[in-house]
Amino acid sequence: MKDVAEHANVSISTVSYVLNDSGPVAPERRNRVLDAIRVLNYSPNESARSLKRRSASTIAMVVPDLTNQFFAMVTEGVQKAASAVNVLVVLVVPDAIETPEEHYAKLLRSQRVDGVIYLSGTGSMPETIYEMARSGPVVLVDEQIPGRDLPSVVCDSRRGAREVATHVLDQGHRRLAVIGGPPALWTAQQRLAGYREAFAGAGLDPDSVPVFNGDYRQESGGEAAAKILQLPEDERPTALLCANDLMAIGAIEHLRTNGLRVPEDVSIVGFDDLPISALLTPRLTSVRQPARDMGYRAAKALFDLMEGKDVEAADQLPAVVQIRDSVVPPGR
Known part of the structure; x- marks a missing residue:
C-alpha cells in the first residue's frame, strides 16, 4: 500500500x-x-488485512484424528493463539473424511482458508496443501516432510528418546524391544534414532534390538506386544520402549491379559506424556512434549507468514523425560 x-x-x-x-x-x-x-x-494480502483490523480470517488445522490426546492438545494451543486475534479455526480430520484430498481441494478452491497448520499422520502431504504452500502460508507441527521446504514447529524427539532409553539401560536392562511409530513419519524416525544412539552408547548393537512398528494408536501397541510374546521365553525383552503413550497403554493391557506384570516382569516407557500417563498403575515413565506450546507457536508462525514476516525454518522445543514407576531393574 x-x-x-x-x-x-x-x-x-x-x-x-x-x-x-x-x-x-x-x-x-x-x-x-x-x-x-x-x-x-x-x-x-487479505490475511494480513484481516489480522490488522481484527476481523475474522480463517485457517485450517489438519490433524490425523482426535482420539490421541496429544493431537487434541496441539489443537488447543492453535485455538488459543487464534482466538487472541479473532481468527476462525476450521478443524480437518482426514480419518473422518471419505475423500480427504477432495475436501482439501474444495477448501482451497473456495478460498475459505487463509493458511494451514498441518500435522501429518502419514509422513506425506496432500498435493493440494503443497500447492497452497506455493502461494499461501502453511506451517507443519510435530513433523518435517522430506522434499517440502516448509516452516515447522517440532519437539526434540531424538534427544528425548535417547534420554529415556538411557534411563532404561541405567536400570540394568539389556534385553530390549522397541514398539515404534509408522516408519514413514519423521517423529517415528527421530525417536528410533534416539533409542539406537542410547543402545550404542551402552555397548549394545542397535541392530540386535527388535523393532515392532505400530501406528501410534492404542490397538497397535497391543498387537506389537502380542508379537513380542511369541518370542522364545529366554529372548523376550525385559523392557519395552514405546514411541508414544497410547501404544504403551495398549502393550500394558495385552501383557496383563496374558499374565505378565508391569513393571515386575516387563518395564515399559512411552512418549508424549499424555495427562492419563501419570494416572495409570503403574504411573508411566514417558517423554513430555509441550503439545499446547507447539500448537500455539505454530499458529503464531502462521500469522507472521500471513502478515509477510519471516519465520524460523524449524522452531524446536525441548523434550523432558518424566521418570515414574513403570521402569524397575530386571528381575526385581
Whole structure:
C-alpha cells in the first residue's frame, strides 16, 4: 500500500479508502490509485488485512484424528493463539473424511482458508496443501516432510528418546524391544534414532534390538506386544520402549491379559506424556512434549507468514523425560 501511495502521490489512507470503499475519495485521486495498482500489479494480502483490523480470517488445522490426546492438545494451543486475534479455526480430520484430498481441494478452491497448520499422520502431504504452500502460508507441527521446504514447529524427539532409553539401560536392562511409530513419519524416525544412539552408547548393537512398528494408536501397541510374546521365553525383552503413550497403554493391557506384570516382569516407557500417563498403575515413565506450546507457536508462525514476516525454518522445543514407576531393574 505504501508503494501504491507513493506511485499515485496520495496518502496510504487514501489507498485504503479506495481498496475498502470505506471513505470519500475525489474521482481524479481514485483513478490515480487504480492506475498505480495496475502498474504495480498490487494484490492486497487479505490475511494480513484481516489480522490488522481484527476481523475474522480463517485457517485450517489438519490433524490425523482426535482420539490421541496429544493431537487434541496441539489443537488447543492453535485455538488459543487464534482466538487472541479473532481468527476462525476450521478443524480437518482426514480419518473422518471419505475423500480427504477432495475436501482439501474444495477448501482451497473456495478460498475459505487463509493458511494451514498441518500435522501429518502419514509422513506425506496432500498435493493440494503443497500447492497452497506455493502461494499461501502453511506451517507443519510435530513433523518435517522430506522434499517440502516448509516452516515447522517440532519437539526434540531424538534427544528425548535417547534420554529415556538411557534411563532404561541405567536400570540394568539389556534385553530390549522397541514398539515404534509408522516408519514413514519423521517423529517415528527421530525417536528410533534416539533409542539406537542410547543402545550404542551402552555397548549394545542397535541392530540386535527388535523393532515392532505400530501406528501410534492404542490397538497397535497391543498387537506389537502380542508379537513380542511369541518370542522364545529366554529372548523376550525385559523392557519395552514405546514411541508414544497410547501404544504403551495398549502393550500394558495385552501383557496383563496374558499374565505378565508391569513393571515386575516387563518395564515399559512411552512418549508424549499424555495427562492419563501419570494416572495409570503403574504411573508411566514417558517423554513430555509441550503439545499446547507447539500448537500455539505454530499458529503464531502462521500469522507472521500471513502478515509477510519471516519465520524460523524449524522452531524446536525441548523434550523432558518424566521418570515414574513403570521402569524397575530386571528381575526385581
